[in-house]
Amino acid sequence: MRFLTALCLFCLLASIPAQDRASFRRSNDRSGRCQYSFTVDSPTEASCPGPGGADIQALQSRLTLLEALVSRLAGGETGTGTMGKQAALQEKYAQVAAERTRLQRDKERLDAQVQELQGRLSELQLEAQxxxxxxxxxxxxxxxxxxxxxxxxxxxxxxxxxxxxxxxxxxxxxxxxxxxxxxxxxxxxxxxxxxxxxxxxxxxxxxxxxxxxxxxxxxxxxxxxxxxxxxxxxxxxxxxxxxxxxxxxxxxxxxxxxxxxxxxxxxxxxxxxxxxxxxxxxxxxxxxxxxxxxxxxxxxxxxxxxxxxxxxxxxxxxxxxxxxxxxxxxxxxxxxxxxxxxxxxxxxxxxxxxxxxxxxxxxxxxxxxxxxxxxxxxxxxxxxxxxxxxxxxxxxxxxxxxxxxxxxxxxxxxxxxxxxxxxxxxxxxxxxxxxxxxxxxxxxxxxxxxxxxxxxxxxxxxxxxxxxxxxxxx
CATH class of the missing domain: 2.120.10 (Neuraminidase)
Structure with missing residues (x-):
């Protein structure tokens, strides 16, 4: 009993600079015995996790960090790849459009030649007759x-x-x-x-x-x-x-x-x-x-x-x-x-x-x-x-x-x-x-x-x- 009292006093004295974050309480338990409680706020944790909670929190933190890293890396690579693909697609589209224009001109020219040849064929048929x-x-x-x-x-x-x-x-x-x-x-x-x-x-x-x-x-x-x-x-x-x-x-x-x-x-x-x-x-x-x-x-x-x-x-x-x-x-x-x-x-x-x-x-x-x-x-x-x-x-x-x-x-x-x-x-x-x-x-x-x-x-x-x-x- 004396040991506990001394320990509490030592802790109290040691925590004088942090009195704003510690508290000391004395109360009877359910059996009527006197209990001393000393409470200090955790500098890093807002609440106490349950059984295995620390591991889960650690894993969640690591996963969060990994997701952020993957997202950053993937985002940079994907952005670069998308831009490249868009440029390539635009270039291909321009080539296709130019080819389509050229083919349209060729089609018009060939249509005119077909009409001319049909006329000449008619002339030759009549001439043959x-x-x-x-x-x-x-x-x-x-x-x-x-x-x-x-x-x-x-x-x-x-x-x-x-x-x-x-x-x-x-x-x-x-x-x-x-x-x-x-x-x-x-x-x-x-x-x-x-x-x-x-x-x-x-x-x-x-x-x-x-x-x-x-x-x-x-x-x-x-x-x-x-x-x-x-x-x-x-x-x-x-x-x-x-x-x-x-x-x-x-x-x-x-x-x-x-x-x-x-x-x-x-x-x-x-x-x-x-x-x-x-x-x-x-x-x-x-x-x-x-x-x-x-x-x-x-x-x-x-x-x-x-x-x-x-x-x-x-x-x-x-x-x-x-x-x-x-x-x-x-x-x-x-x-x-x-x-x-x-x-x-x-x-x-x-x-x-x-x-x-x-x-x-x-x-x-x-x-x-x-x-x-x-x-x-x-x-x-x-x-x-x-x-x-x-x-x-x-x-x-x-x-x-x-x-x-x-x-x-x-x-x-x-x-x-x-x-x-x-x-x-x-x-x-x-x-x-x-x-x-x-x-x-x-x-x-x-x-x-x-x-x-x-x-x-x-x-x-x-x-x-x-x-x-x-x-x-x-």
């Missing part, structure tokens, strides 16, 4: 009268050559397209003819203008006007060799033939007004015209109605249709055109002997049929069948009852290569020089009043003087 339609060898004496019946073309079957697409639309000026731009030049269509000796031209004597003869030569072309706009790529221009009032011999008629609904017929006072582009009148035809095969004769316009074999006689004075008639069995709308296309299946012509139709039929197997027509009723008076294939010549015209064909519409220096004489029913190859100054001749017609050929050459209206031989030497 036309080449297949060419016979391997032409007969040395093509032709024969229909009355004979046995002089027919012996080469090739009935082949429908290339159909030149015509622009669609409600009128001439509504989105017309130009077929020649789709197909370009076609030098392969030039076809050679055997040279036949012709009599040398003789100077015209007085009164020779009333006499017929065989075509000897054609002059260089004289240009009168260039058409305006795409509708004038090809067309017709004519003068009536036998006019009827109110129009005279100087009146010029013109029609642009590009368009789905060609109806306008322009009248000019003379060639000077044509060159200046001042029409005196514009006639609107009641039915549309097919291609460039129309002609003017005895005060009437003769033409083929679009998409049909119907021929119309349009009276220029009354401005009305005076006659109409189907041309029996004639091909139309691209069945038997000239080599330049343009739906030139039926070509009407005029010469000293009257009105003619140049066309073909399935019976003739693509060979040219020449029929003389009644100019009033359009009835056929007489017909001749030749074996000059219509799609192998560029154009044709009639002089003094003789049919003449042009070898090429695009070659600058070509020839009139065949002639067929209705008087004898015989044909022969010739080689009369002919010049396509502008390299796309879509219309050739003869005017016997002034001995000229009228032609429409790639927007240009041109004319040629012709020289006929002396009929006494034929």
């Amino acid at each position: 036309r080449l297949r339609a060419k016979p391997c060898q032409l007969s040395s004496s093509p032709g024969g009268s229909l009355q004979g019946g046995d002089q027919r073309a012996s080469s090739g079957s009935s082949i429908f050559p290339h159909l030149v697409s015509r622009p669609g639309g409600p009128s001439e000026t509504a989105g017309a397209s130009d077929p020649s731009w789709q197909f370009g030049r076609a030098a392969y269509q030039e076809f050679k003819a055997e040279v036949t000796e012709l009599p040398a031209p003789r100077p015209n004597r007085k009164g020779d203008e009333d006499r017929c003869g065989e075509l000897v030569s054609v002059s260089d072309p004289e240009t009168h006007r260039k058409a305006d706009g795409i509708s004038g790529k090809y067309g017709m221009w004519l003068q009536d060799p036998n006019p009827i009032a109110p129009y005279g011999p100087k009146t010029v008629w013109r029609m642009d033939a590009v368009g789905a609904d060609v109806r306008q017929l322009f009248a000019y006072e003379d060639k000077e007004q044509l060159a200046r582009g001042f029409p005196t009148k514009v006639l609107l035809l009641p039915e549309p015209v097919e291609s460039t095969g129309a002609t003017v004769y005895r005060g009437s316009l003769y033409y083929q109605r679009r998409r049909s074999r119907t021929l119309l006689r349009y009276d220029l004075a009354s401005e009305s249709v005076a006659a109409r008639r189907d041309l029996p069995h004639a091909g139309f709308h691209g069945q038997y055109p000239y080599s330049w296309g343009g739906y030139t299946d039926i070509d009407l012509a005029v010469d000293e002997q009257g009105l003619w139709a140049i066309y073909s039929t399935s019976k003739a197997k693509g060979g040219i049929v020449l029929s003389q027509l009644d100019p009033h009723s359009l009835e056929i008076r007489r017909s001749w069948e030749t074996n000059i294939r219509k799609n192998m010549v560029a154009n044709a015209f009639v002089i003094c009852g003789r049919l003449y064909t042009l070898a090429s519409y695009s070659a600058p220096n070509t020839t009139i290569n065949y002639t067929f004489d209705t008087a004898t029913g015989q044909s022969k190859a010739v080689a009369i020089p002919f010049r396509n100054l502008y390299r796309y001749n879509s219309m050739v017609d003869y005017n016997y009043a002034n001995r000229k050929l009228y032609a429409w050459d790639n927007f240009h209206m041109v004319s040629y003087d012709v020289q006929l031989g002396d009929p006494d030497n034929i």
Whole structure:
């Protein structure tokens, strides 16, 4: 007991500097015995842990420290890695975007090339069709009268050559397209003819203008006007060799033939007004015209109605249709055109002997049929069948009852290569020089009043003087 008392006093004395943190208490326990209690606050612990609590606290402290260290280390490494990955991703994205842009440009370029190649493929297919339609060898004496019946073309079957697409639309000026731009030049269509000796031209004597003869030569072309706009790529221009009032011999008629609904017929006072582009009148035809095969004769316009074999006689004075008639069995709308296309299946012509139709039929197997027509009723008076294939010549015209064909519409220096004489029913190859100054001749017609050929050459209206031989030497 004394020991305890002394110990307590010693502790009390020793803890005098820390009296604010220590306390001494004396009390009886449950059995009534006196107990002395000395309490000192722990400098590090707020409360006393339970059994094993110190170890748990230590472990918690260590875990806290370790978590803080791991978080700090992992946070630094993760931040650096994330930044690197973001930079790499941004770089890859930029590369992908640039590659996508490049591929898009390549795709656009390839699409344009595909369209161009498709267009060229279409041209080549059409060109192949036309080449297949060419016979391997032409007969040395093509032709024969229909009355004979046995002089027919012996080469090739009935082949429908290339159909030149015509622009669609409600009128001439509504989105017309130009077929020649789709197909370009076609030098392969030039076809050679055997040279036949012709009599040398003789100077015209007085009164020779009333006499017929065989075509000897054609002059260089004289240009009168260039058409305006795409509708004038090809067309017709004519003068009536036998006019009827109110129009005279100087009146010029013109029609642009590009368009789905060609109806306008322009009248000019003379060639000077044509060159200046001042029409005196514009006639609107009641039915549309097919291609460039129309002609003017005895005060009437003769033409083929679009998409049909119907021929119309349009009276220029009354401005009305005076006659109409189907041309029996004639091909139309691209069945038997000239080599330049343009739906030139039926070509009407005029010469000293009257009105003619140049066309073909399935019976003739693509060979040219020449029929003389009644100019009033359009009835056929007489017909001749030749074996000059219509799609192998560029154009044709009639002089003094003789049919003449042009070898090429695009070659600058070509020839009139065949002639067929209705008087004898015989044909022969010739080689009369002919010049396509502008390299796309879509219309050739003869005017016997002034001995000229009228032609429409790639927007240009041109004319040629012709020289006929002396009929006494034929």
